[in-house]
Amino acid sequence: xxxxxxxxxxxxxxxxxxxxxxxxxxxxxxxxxxxxxxxxxxxxxxxxxxxxxxxxxxxxxxxxxxxxxxxxxxxxxxxxxxxxxxxxxxxxxxxxxxxxxxxxxxxxxxxxxxxxxxxxxxxxxxxxxxxxxxxxxxxxxxxxxxxxxxxxxxxxxxxxxxxxxxxxxxxxxxxxxxxxxxxxxxxxxxxxxxxxxxxxxxxxxxxxxxxxxxxxxxxxxxxxxxxxxxxxxxxxxxxxxxxxxxxxxxxxxxxxxxxxxxxxxxxxxxxxxxxxxxxxxxxxxxxxxxxxxxxxxxxxxxxxxxxxxxxxxxxxxxxxxxxxxxxxxx
Amino acid sequence: xxxxxxxxxxxxxxxxxxxxxxxxxxxxxxxxxxxxxxxxxxxxxxxxxxxxxxxxxxxxxxxxxxxxxxxxxxxxxxxxxxxxxxxxxxxxxxxxxxxxxxxxxxxxxxxxxxxxxxxxxxxxxxxxxxxxxxxxxxxxxxxxxxxxxxxxxxxxxxxxxxxxxxxxxxxxxxxxxxxxxxxxxxxxxxxxxxxxxxxxxxxxxxxxxxxxxxxxxxxxxxxxxxxxxxxxxxxxxxxxxxxxxxxxxxxxxxxxxxxxx
Numbered sequence: 001x002x003x004x005x006x007x008x009x010x011x012x013x014x015x016x017x018x019x020x021x022x023x024x025x026x027x028x029x030x031x032x033x034x035x036x037x038x039x040x041x042x043x044x045x046x047x048x049x050x051x052x053x054x055x056x057x058x059x060x061x062x063x064x065x066x067x068x069x070x071x072x073x074x075x076x077x078x079x080x081x082x083x084x085x086x087x088x089x090x091x092x093x094x095x096x097x098x099x100x101x102x103x104x105x106x107x108x109x110x111x112x113x114x115x116x117x118x119x120x121x122x123x124x125x126x127x128x129x130x131x132x133x134x135x136x137x138x139x140x141x142x143x144x145x146x147x148x149x150x151x152x153x154x155x156x157x158x159x160x161x162x163x164x165x166x167x168x169x170x171x172x173x174x175x176x177x178x179x180x181x182x183x184x185x186x187x188x189x190x191x192x193x194x195x196x197x198x199x200x201x202x203x204x205x206x207x208x209x210x211x212x213x214x215x216x217x218x219x220x221x222x223x224x225x226x227x228x229x230x231x232x233x234x235x236x237x238x239x240x241x242x243x244x245x246x247x248x249x250x251x252x253x254x255x256x257x258x259x260x261x262x263x264x265x266x267x268x269x270x271x272x273x274x275x276x277x278x279x280x281x282x283x284x285x286x287x288x289x290x291x292x293x294x295x296x297x298x299x300x301x302x303x304x305x306x307x308x309x310x311x312x313x314x315x316x317x318x319x320x321x322x323x324x325x326x327x328x329x330x
Numbered sequence: 331x332x333x334x335x336x337x338x339x340x341x342x343x344x345x346x347x348x349x350x351x352x353x354x355x356x357x358x359x360x361x362x363x364x365x366x367x368x369x370x371x372x373x374x375x376x377x378x379x380x381x382x383x384x385x386x387x388x389x390x391x392x393x394x395x396x397x398x399x400x401x402x403x404x405x406x407x408x409x410x411x412x413x414x415x416x417x418x419x420x421x422x423x424x425x426x427x428x429x430x431x432x433x434x435x436x437x438x439x440x441x442x443x444x445x446x447x448x449x450x451x452x453x454x455x456x457x458x459x460x461x462x463x464x465x466x467x468x469x470x471x472x473x474x475x476x477x478x479x480x481x482x483x484x485x486x487x488x489x490x491x492x493x494x495x496x497x498x499x500x501x502x503x504x505x506x507x508x509x510x511x512x513x514x515x516x517x518x519x520x521x522x523x524x525x526x527x528x529x530x531x532x533x534x535x536x537x538x539x540x541x542x543x544x545x546x547x548x549x550x551x552x553x554x555x556x557x558x559x560x561x562x563x564x565x566x567x568x569x570x571x572x573x574x575x576x577x578x579x580x581x582x583x584x585x586x587x588x589x590x591x
Contacts, residue, residue, distance in 0.1 A: 176448055183447040184433070184440045184458070187426070191434040194424045198417070201383060202501050203409035203438040212444075 006259075006306055013261040013304055020268075021167055025160055031275075033163050037231070039264070039271045040166035041224050044173045046251045046263035048220035051177055054258035055186055056213040057193025061245050062103065062119040065126040066218040068240040069096040070225025072130060075143040075235040085149050089226040096222030097215055104214040109207045111196070123245050131237045142236030146229050162231050169227065170264070173220055178260055180216075189213060190258075254295055256302025265303055335396030336361055337382070337413070337505055337536060342391035344377055351377040353560040354391070359505065359553075364527060364537040366551035366568075368544065370580070373557040375540040376418065379507045382538075383415040384408040395505070410438060414503035418510045420490045422482035429478045431493055432465040435500025439464075465500065471529075472496040473522065488519045495526065505536040512543045524550050548572060556580070 024036045045063055052058050073092030077083040083091070103122065107115045130137045137143065148157035149165070156162045180186050192199040192206050200206050229235040247270055255266025273291065277284045299305065337359040344352040352374040359365050367375050380386040382393055384405040393400040400408050409415075423431050439461060442454035469475050472492040477485060485493060491511060498506055508527075512520045520543065527537055527550060541547050547554065547568075554571045556564040558580040564571050571577055 179448050179450065180444070183454075184437055184442070184461070185444070185447060187430055187434055188437050190426060190430075191423045191437075195421065197385070197405070198421060198423055198497075199434065200405040201409050201415050202435050202497065203406055204434070205406055 006304075009304055010259065010261050013265055017261060017264050017268075025163060030159065033159055035272050035275060036268075037159065037163050037166050039268045040163075040170040041228055042248065042251060042271060043264040043267035044166075044170045045221050045224050046248055046255070046267050047170075047173050047177050048217040049248055049252055050257065050259075050263050051180065051189075052213045052217040053252065055181060055193065056189040056210055058108070058210055058213060059113075059116040060119045060214065060217070061116065061123040062100075062214075063217065063221045063248055064240040064242075064245045065119075065122050066096045066100065066221035067225035067228075067244075068126050068130060069099060070222035070227075071229045071235045071239060072137060072143070072225075073222075074226040074229055075146050076136070078147050079143055079145055085147050085226075085230050089149075089223060089230070092226050093219055093222045096218045096225075100215040100218035101211070104211045104218075105207075108210040108214060123240075123242060127237055127240055127242060130240060137237075140237060142234055144234045146233045146235065148233065149227075149230050156230070157233070166227060166231075169223070174260070174264070181260070185209070185212070250292060253302055254292060256299075256305030258306060259302065259304035262302055262304035335504070337538075338394045339378075339382070340392045340394065342378075342381060342388045342393060344374075344381055344386060344388050350560050352381065352388070355557075355560075355562055356391075357555055357562065357565065359536050359538055361504075361536050362531060362534045363552040364531050364539060364550055366547035366554045367538060367540045367557065368542070368547055368554065369557035372559075374560040375557055376509055377560075378557070379415060379509050379538070379540060382408075383413065383507055409501065409503075412502070412504035413507065414498040414501055414505070415507040416494050416498050416509055416511060418513065420487065420494045420514075422485065422490055422493060424483050426482055427478070428474055428480050428482050428485065428493060429462070429465050429469060431482045432468050432496050432500050433461060435497035436461045436465060438501055468496045468500055472526065487514050488516065491515060491519070491523070492526075495523075499530065499535075503535065505538070506530065507538045507540075509540050510542065511539065512541050512546050520546055 021036065021040075024032045045067065049060075049063055052060055070089070070092045073095055074085065074088045077088035077091060078085050103119075107118050131139055133139070148155050148162075150156065154161060156165050188199065188204050188209055191202075192204060192209060196206055225239075228239065251266035251270045252263055253266070254269055255262030255264065274284055274288050277287055280287060295303070339355055339357050342352055342355045343350065355374075355378065357365075367378065369375055377386065381388050382400065384400065384403050384407070388401060391401075395408075395411055395413060398411055400411070400413075403411075423434060426434065440457060442451070442457055445451075446454040466475070466478065469478055472495060474489060474493060474496065477489065482490075482493060491514070495508075495511065511527075512523055515523060524546065527539070530537055531552075539547060539551065551568055553566065554564075554568050555562055556571060556574075556577050563580055564574045564577045566574075
């Protein structure tokens with residue numbers, strides 16, 4: 001059964017992730033710990049995006065907007081108002097939840113590409129706003145001096161401590177995703193992703209369930225936005241650039257839509273692979289995108305995505321180079 | 331137990347642009363009966379099902395189910411009142427297994443919220459187990475026990491029809507609207523479908539059946555409604571309707587001529 005193979009692949013990927021996460025700090029490389037920390041944070045956002053897109057089938061570009069609410073919300077509340085960073089994280093999360101309701105409710109009632117178009121505009125608008133609203137956000141200069149999270153004497157400014165915190169958060173998000181995915185709610189999400197009319201004839205509240213997925217994704221994005229700036233102590237517009245939202249989609253598509261561990265693998269690849277090519281400098285991006293393109297051509301469903309048919313490598317060759325079987329056309 | 335409520339249409343009219351698809355249709359579906367709706371192509375039968383199930387809104391007239399006015403409700407709200415429907419195309423929920431398809435039909439029976447799902451509360455697990463068993467029992471009843479874990483979209487067409495019906499019955503409807511359920515089925519499958527529809531009626535479920543298969547409809551229904559050009563031209567017991575000259579002229583006669591040609 002393909003389902004069984006899929007499950008084994010997911011298990012293997014999960015074991016690989018756990019080994020890598022345990023081994024990275026033991027290696028003694030500060031850089032590796034840093035990149036793995038970033039991976040954990042982005043992976044969490046991508047798991048939430050997977051819930052929204054992979055399960056519920058909703059294409060939304062609003063993730064960076066909610067990350068910005070978390071990031072700037074935390075920065076303003078701690079630096080300007082002197083609030084405790086934990087409290088600021090919580091308040092920013094509530095603000096993101098409210099924003100997700102206000103944005104999601106009207107958009108998710110509509111069919112078609114409204115959600116994608118409107119949230120894409122929102123993503124562009126978010127970047128312009130945080131760049132332009134000098135008085136509030138300091139524009140391109142950003143806001144620095146954001147205090148780190150602390151529990152008693154333990155400060156999460158220390159990279160290894162924050163590393164643990166970020167992976168615990170990622171594990172919680174993953175566990176939440178898994179529990180929801182196999183529940184009746186997850187099943188209803190998968191149903192309405194492709195069969196909205198059928199789902200509604202079965203009494204499923206389609207706009208309500210879409211909104212639930214949208215809000216959950218917003219909550220995770222906001223918390224990641226807060227954690228990120230509390231770690232680096234700085235927030236600036238570049239964290240919410242349009243490149244970031246595209247990277248999130250790359251992470252999801254490389255890892256595999258609708259797969260469980262895929263978003264972590266995808267985030268790891270998109271964060272770490274470009275660093276391995278740092279010697280190539282100018283061609284770094286080009287080579288990286290060629291790798292991504294090849295990967296998606298060979299496995300359109302992503303590394304861990306569920307595929308009904310595998311695409312042979314030869315299918316990538318031009319027709320005249322392809323070996324044809326039994327004289328048939330390729 | 332009190333009898334389930336009647337579904338009533340009062341002077342329902344629907345136009346698409348300049349074309350009147352349904353003209354001033356009134357009818358009542360007696361609770362626990364099977365009503366057949368027949369008529370030539372374009373008579374307005376499917377439009378009528380779309381109106382009752384909320385996929386279209388009537389321009390004038392009202393559709394009542396007990397004290398509920400369905401006229402302005404959306405499909406999901408109408409389904410939650412206990413009115414379920416199937417589609418002509420018998421589409422599966424793609425990417426879901428056969429049993430998952432039926433379990434989506436049971437969705438409204440679940441009471442667990444996000445909290446109990448994430449905390450895996452005993453009540454939530456009990457509920458999930460009970461509903462999985464219900465879904466399996468439905469699949470057995472509809473002759474799909476061997477295909478439980480198959481990908482729904484891999485089923486042959488005949489089985490898809492029964493899967494769709496099992497899914498619609500899963501939400502425990504009081505009324506089911508079946509849009510050409512026998513289309514594409516062979517004789518054996520059609521007979522099994524008729525037997526299943528009788529079982530539904532015996533359980534007190536009201537059935538509205540749109541179909542082209544005249545012997546199938548007349549053999550099964552307690553009441554037959556005939557539509558032509560958007561209007562009801564005859565309604566009553568199958569025998570009375572069958573003998574009605576207007577019906578033979580407009581529909582049965584027309585078909586005979588087609589067959590003769």
